[in-house]
Amino acid sequence: MFRTLSVAIVALMAASPAIAAEPDGLILPPGFHATVVAEGLGPVRHMALRGNDLYVSTRHGQNAPSVGIIALRLGPDHKPVQTEHIPGIDQGTGIRIFRGALYASTGTGVVRFELGDALVPTAAPETIIDGLTATNHPIALDGQGDLFVGIDGGGGASNCPDPATPKDAKPKGLKPCPLLEARGGVWRFNDRKPGQKLADGDHFATGIRNMSALDWRGGDSLYGAWHGRDGTAKTWPELLTAADDDAIADEMFRITKGTDMGWPYTYWDGVKKVRLQAPDYGGDGKTSPTENYYANPVAAFAPQRPAVLDLTFYSGSQFPAKYRRGAFLAMHGGGADGTVLPGGHGGYNIMFVPFERNRAGKPEVFADGFAGPTPDAKQVKTAAYRPVGVAVAPDGSLYVAETVKGRIWxxxxxE
Incomplete structure (x- = not known):
């Protein structure tokens, strides 16, 4: 469905000089325009804005130096007039600004800076949370004193394997999964109290696999989006076809107290629109779990998992009414194993999920063309750009970050 829509937009681009004129070949709906804010920033992740100041979290690879948080002060043309680095914040993902403070996740926790008039905070950060499992930590604040932190469950074909399973046998999962005691969920903390550990938090929700996208929708609830299982058909080819594997969706959830999103015991088939039992827990690619307490996603992205990496709700008024209070999601792009797929992998775009009151509508492509001019360009090794972060500016514009060249639009x- 999404690939068909992408092809249609490419055709529209060829017929419309206004759309074709967008920088870097980006494809946007009529009336929208993109400009390059900055480039060459390195391994960027999420963003937060205050006035004309833009803060960008980063992660570095092996044998690469940490660059901390990148702080940009933007001029009237939305280009940087000052660029600084806030050191010591390593392997970050989530970053938020709330009530004059900058919250940023690290590999193992969350820190808080008091922001003054200067671009770079002058005071040392407070460690709000520490000692978490070293993984991605998206964060969100509800404005009522709560700080929500996501902790990944993990990756692979079976994420909670039974160590007693013979090495030459198919993976078998443990139930209950002991990993869920300290990860694979969302924890709620006090947003001002320093020195908190995992035990100080409220285990708010469970059953997530690999979540980097988390945001609070004002007047509603917490929402998150995460990656579906990989390699399932390769591990159990007698049970699932390649098409069955493609149907395993990336999922977006409305998250309330006690929500169980089903990992590692189940997965969501985005084509059949049904929850199925995972093969490592006795599933056969057709059978639903006997338990009825797993939440259904409010939106699912399939076939072909797009690798969702960020989520923000549109809080501005610059965009047309249909976008207000809806969700923008950064899709980094599938094919992380390097497999070249004719016709391209899923993702490499910005998706939009409209909301009517508190009900999510049908996902649609908002911005495309990041990988290249055709769907075939959507491959990990050749994509020109891969979206990783989205953030709404105070003036109602949308900022998009990507990882290949460290570019922000x-x-x-x-305008």
Whole structure:
């Protein structure tokens, strides 16, 4: 479905000089325009904005130096007039600004900076949370004193393997999964109290696999999006076809107290729109779990998992009414194993999920063309750009970050 829509937009681009004129070949709906804000920033992740100041979290690879948080002060043309680095914040993902403070996740926790008029905070950060499992930590604040932190479950064909399973046998999962005691979920903490550990938090929700996208929708609830299972058909080819594997969706959930999103015991088939028992827990690619307490996603992205990496709700008024309070999601792009797929992998775009009151609508492509001019360009090794972060600016424009060249765009409407 999404690939068909992408092809249609490419055809529209060829017929419309206004759309074709977008920088870097980006494809946007009529009336929208993109400009390059910055480039060459390195391994960027999520973003937060305050006035004309843009803060960008980063992660570094093996044998690469940490660059900390990148702080950019933007001029009237939305280009940097000052660039600084806030050191010591390593392997970050989540970053938020709330009530004059900058919250940023690290590999093992969350820190808080008091922001003054200067671009770089002058005071040392407070460690709000520490000692978490070293993984991605998206964060969200509800404005009522709560700080939500996601902790990944893990990756692979079987994420909670029974160590007693013979090495030459198919993976078998443990139930209950002991990993869920300290990861694979969302924890709620006090947003101002320093020195908190995992035990100080409220185990708010469980059953997530690999979540980097988390945001609070004002007047509603917490929402998160995460990656579906990989390698399932390769491990159990007698049970699942390649098409069955493609149907395993990336999922977006409305998360309330006690929500169980089903990992590692189940997965969501985005084509059949049904929850199925995972093969390492006795599933056969057709059978639903006997338990009825697993939550269904409010939106699912399939076939072909797009690798969702960020989520933000549109809180501005610059965009047309249909976008207000809806969700923008950064899709990093599938094919992380390097497999070249004719016609391209899923993702490499910005998706939009409209909301009517508190009900999610049908996902649609908002911005495309990041990988290249055709769907075939959507391959990990050749993609020109791979979206990783989205953030709404105070003026209502949408900022998009990507990882290949460390580039950031500003998308505006009617300017």
């Amino acid at each position: 500003r998308i505006s409407y009617g």
